[in-house]
Amino acid sequence: MFGNPVYLVGLLFASIALLIFLINWKTKLHPFLALLVVSLLTALAAGEHLVDIPETLIDGAGGTLGETGVVVALGAMLGRLLADSGAVRRIADLVVEHSSPKTAPWIMTAVSFVVGIPMFFEVGLVVLMPVIYSVAVRLEKLHDRPKMWYLRILIPAIAALSCLHGMVPPHPGPLIAVDGLGADVGLTILLGLICAVPTVILAGPVYAKFIAPLVRLEPSSTLIEQYTGTSPEKADDAGAVRQTAGAGARSAGADSAGDDAGSAPGTGGDRGAGSGSGAAASSASPSGPGAAGAETEKKARQVPTWMAFVCVLVPVVLMLVHAVVVIIAPxxxxxxxxxxxxxPVVAMIIGVVFAAVALGMAARMNGEQIRSSFGSSLGSIAGVILIIAGGGAFNQVLKDSGIGDAMVSATSHLHMNLIVLGWLIGIILSFATGSATVGIVSATGIVAPLVTDESSMFISLIVIAIGSGSIGLNWVNHAGFWFVKESFGMTLGEATKTHMTVQTLVSVFGLAFALLLSLLA
Incomplete structure (x- = not known):
């Protein structure tokens, strides 16, 4: 019975159903623990010898963390240093200094795209929040289309940050799929960026122009003052808005590490920040321009804008080098x-060391300050790293128990496009579990045995499709949904029409462009 393909395929679906149940049950079991419990029970039900199960779990968790966990940790350190040194503030200044009704959404798209390369979704959004609010308030006061500019500026940021988070290494989700499918990381980055650019344009500024006039978003005065350091009544002075745009810029790593910290508390359809911000927003931002904001502002003035961009792009460029050299000089x-x-490990080490030296000198940060920045960044990613380990254990069980081979046998006659299959599994599991990382690791484990003699380009496109799927249908059981809702005082309906819809559009467009590129594979 244990070797029967029908039984093993049924066991796979039963294990997925159990995983969804444990994560969404009223006890809200943490995804890491849920993955380990399901892995253990699946191994037992598949007939694996009891004495071999611990080794399977350890090998799976350790093997996945061997590279992915190190890269995730280094990425978090880089992102935190960029925020603490004021480098992100310098990049964000471009939006404030060049914003107009026509250019502001596009500039925000470009800035969010760059910021999203090394930063998790919520971390990047928290860092950009003062800029989003400041530019929106300025445009609200200077132009005759009130209650529209918040979404015109916010939606491009959501689209860019979520797209990079799900589709492009060195983010943890795509790296998990790269490792599990044996994809080339440089080629995956290159193809991911090619897919990401049109995806972000369509789901960002284009969709924002359509939806903004239909949803009259009106954040409270408390939220506006919290993020800009000025009241709406005083926002007529564009110079004052520009001067205070960075008042809320601060380190953001402690609040988030993707969608996997569990669902944030929310309250149905009520407007969630009428007298303040929600839990996520309030913990991420100061109530006004305090000492931390002033210090970040001071450091930002000392960091050249070009250096801020270079520090963001160094590890990505290094990871792209191999793919380019293979093409031009194999x-x-x-x-x-x-x-x-x-x-990825070497590229991230070089990137972090380069940023520490360059930004440390430019922002006049001493060794103690840099070490503090690095140390404080690691606590925010503990949950993500543990989930990655749990996913690795689950995937190893699928391999060692023969479930992967059974899936190959069961699906070999269906001739389903693996890009579509990976996307479909990713979006279903992400929606069901409330965790993009769970969706990616589970989809990778299911699809990996089906990847046999495909080209390197096609395998990279499967990685992009799985990541795209994990972004879609980001709704009430995702922490990111509540974070955006509360940070802008949205109703449940407004957050659904904006945040969830934007991320689902990113997911669908990401799949579409991956399929288009697959015609060349």
């Missing part, structure tokens, strides 16, 4: 060097 001496520096 089997040359340069390929070995490119392969070494393009390894």
């Amino acid at each position: 089997e040359s001496p340069a390929e070995a060097v490119a392969e070494a520096i393009g390894n």
Whole structure:
């Protein structure tokens, strides 16, 4: 019975159903623990020897963390240093200094795209929040289309940050899929960026222009003052808005690490910040321009804008080098060097060290301040790293128990496009569990045995599709949904029409462009 393909495929679906139940049950079991419990029970039900199960779980968790966990930790350190040094503030200044009704949404799209490369979704949004509010307030006062500019500026940021978070390494989700499917990380980054650019444009400024006049978002005066340091009545002075745009800029790592910390508390359809912000927003932002905001403002003035962009892009460029060298100079001496520096771990180490030296000197941060910034960044990603480990254990059980081979046998006659299959599994599990990472690790484990003799390009496109699927249908059981809702005082309906719809559009467009590129694979 244990070796019967029908039984094993049924066991796979039963284990997924149990995982969804445990995460969504009234006890809200943490995804890490839920994954381990399901992995243990699945191994037992598949007939794996009891003495072999611990080794399977340890090998799966440790093997996945061997590279992915290190890269995630380094990425968190880089993102926190960029925020604490004021580098992100310098990038965000571009929006404030060049904002107009026509250019502001597009500039915000570009800035959010760059910021989203090294930062988790909520971390990047928290860092950009003062800029979003300040630019929106300024445009509200200077132009005759009130109650529209908040969404015109916010939606491009959501689209860019979520797209990069789900589709492009070195974010943890895509890295998990890269590792599980054996994809080339440089090629995946290149193809992911090609898919991401049109996706963000369509789901960001284009959709914002359509939906903004239909949803009259009106954040409370408390929220506006919290993020801009000025009241709406005083916002007529564009210079004052620009001067205070960075008042709320601060370190953001402690609040989030993707969608996997569990659902934030919310209250149905009420307007969730009438007298203040929700739990997520209030913990992420000061009530006004205090000492921390002034210090960040001071450091930001000392960091050149070009240096801020370079520090963000160094690790990504290094990871792209290998893919480019393979194309233009395959089997040359340069390929070995490119392969070494393009390894995600090496690229991130170089990027973090470069940023520490460059930003430390520019922002006049001493060694103690840099170490403090790095140390405080790690607590925010503990949950993500644990979920990655749990997902690795689950995937190893699927392999060792023969469930993966059973899936190959059961689906070999269906001839379903693996890009579509990966996307479909990713979006269903992400929606059902409230965790993008759970969706990615589970989809990767299910699809991996089906990937046999496909080209490197096609495998990278499967990675992008799985990541795209994990972004979609981000609704009430995702912490990111409540974070956006409460930070802008939205009703449940407003958050559904904006945040959830934007991320679902990103998911669908990401799949569409992956399928288009697959015609060339």
